[in-house]
Amino acid sequence: MIENFDLSLVDWSRAQFALTAMYHWLFVPLTLGLSFILAFMETIYVRTGDEKWKRITKFWMTLFGINFAIGVATGIILEFEFGTNWSNYSWFVGDIFGAPLAVEGIMAFFLESTFVAVMFFGWNKVSKKFHLASTWLVAIGANLSALWILVANAWMENPVGMVFNPDTARNEMNSFAEVVLNPVAVDKFLHTVTSGFVLASVFVVGISAWFLIRKREEELARKSILIAGIFGLVSSLAVALTGDTSARTLAQVQPVKFAAMEALYEGKTDAGLTVIGALADSGDRIGEKKVHDVKLKIEIPKLLSIMTTGKGSGYVPGLKDLVNGNPERGILSVSEMMERGTYARQVLTDYKMAKELGDKESMAELAAKFEDKDFIDNYFKYFGYSYFEHPWQVIPSVPVTFYAFRVMVGLGFFFILLFALALWFHKRKTLEKNQWFLWLALISIPLAYLASELGWIVTEMGRQPWIIQNLMPVHVAVSNISAGAVQTTFWLFAVLFTALLIAEISIMVRQIKTGPKH
C-alpha cells in the first residue's frame, strides 16, 4: 500500500530521474539553437555563393554533429524509468503521454534522421538548395520534437483535455487540441526553445571569442559572432518576454510554486518583484515548514502584481493564503481541498468495491460521477490532496526555488548584455582590442548551461510535491520496488552519462582546436 512505501525509494527515484533528465538536457538546448544558427549561415552561403560561409557552416555543423550524436537517445532512459520506477504514474497518465510522444517519435525519425544524413553526407552530392532545405528541416524538426515532449510535461503541471476512467484507473484524452494548446504547454515551449537558442548563441560567441584570443580564424570568429550575436540578442529578449507570460500562467495554475519562487508568504496588493534578496529563517512556521524573511532585498515596486494580474494594485496570494485559505479572495484552504480530494478518492474506493462485488448498478452510478462536471471541478480536481496528512506538505522547497529562479533570471539579463556588447564591439571592429570581453564570452558558456539547468530546477522543484498537479503526488507515483535497485541504476547512469559527457567534451575540444578545414 502507498502508506507503507519506503521514503528512500521515493527519494532515490527522484534523484535518478533528476540526474538523467539534467544530463539529457546538457545535450538538447545546443541542438535546438545551433541547428538554426547553421540554417542562417548556410542560407547566407547559398544566397551569396561565398565559399567562406560554407566553410563556417561546416565547422559549426561538425560541433552540432558531435553534440547531436552523443546526446541522441539519452532521453529514452527517462522512458525506461517511467515503466520501472514510476509505474503507478505511467498507468494513471494513460494515453495522454502516448499520443504526443508517438508524434514526437515519428517526426524525430523522419525529419531529423533523414535530413541529418543529408546535412552531413550531402555536401556536393545534392543541390545547394536541397541541402539548405535539409538543414532548415533538421532545425524545425528538432524544435518540433521538443514541442511534443514539452506538451507532455506541461500536462503534468496543468492536466487538461482528459477524463478519468475509474474502471481502468487511467486518464483518457478527450481533447487533443486542449492538451496541445494547454497554456502551460504554449508558454513552456516558447520559453524553452528560445532559451536553447540563447545557449547555442552563447556557445558560438564563446568559441569564436576563443579563436580571437588565440588569433586564429579571425574572419570565421567575427562572422560567427555577428550571426550568433543577433540571434542571441533577439532570443534573449524573447526569453524575457516568454518568461513574463509564463509567470502570468503560472500564477493561475500553480500559485504555490509562484509564491515559492518569490518567497512570498503573506499575500498582498501592490506586490513588488524581488530582484535580489537573501533568505533568513524568520522563526515562524507553516506546520513544519520554515517561513523565510527576504533580507538585503532590492525590489521593483508593484511589478509582481502587474506581472500576475496586469495591474499594480492586483492581489498576489502568499503561501499562507494558499495553505490556510483566504475566503475574501476566493482561495480555498488546503484542508478543504484535502476533504474534497478524500471524497473523490472515497468514490473511487466505492467503485472498486462495487467492482469486486460485481454490483453493476453501483458501478454505473459511481462511474458516471467521473464524467459529471460538478464532481470533476469540485472534487476530482483535488484528488491528489487526499494523500497528504498535513496542509503544509504542499509547500515546495522555498530556498531552492527562490535562488534557482533568481540566478536563472540574472543570467538571462547578463546574456542580453553579452550579446549587445558582442554586436557593439563587432560593429566598431574592436572585438580583439577588448580581450576582457573575449574571456567573458568564453567563460559564459558554462553559465549558459547553468541557467538552462536552473530553469528546469525551478520548474520541477517548484512543483513538488506533485508529479501531476493536484491529482497525484510524487510518493503515490512510484513502483513498489526496492530502493537498492534504484540506487544501483542511479550510479550506473552517473557513470554512463559522465563518460558520454567526457567523450563529447574531448571530441569537441579536439575539433575546435583543429578548427575548420582549409
Added chain:
Amino acid sequence: MSSPGNVLNRIFRFYYDGFRTMSWWGKRVWIIILVKLFIMFLILKLFFFPDFLKVNFNSDRERGDYVLEQLTGNN
C-alpha cells in the same frame, strides 16, 4: 524518370559513400553511439529496467486493478 530500384540504389550509395568517407570525429561518435545503444537497450533495459506492470501482471485488467488498489489505499 528513375525506377524505384534506381532510387533505392542511389539512396544506398548515398549512405554507403557517406559512411565510407566519414571523418575522424564521425567515426568516433558512431562508435560511441553504438556502444551507448548497446548499453542502454541490451544491458540497462533488459536487466535493470523491466516494465514493472508488464512483468508482474498478465493483462491490462490486472494492471488496472493493481493501480486502482494502489490509488485507493487502505480505505
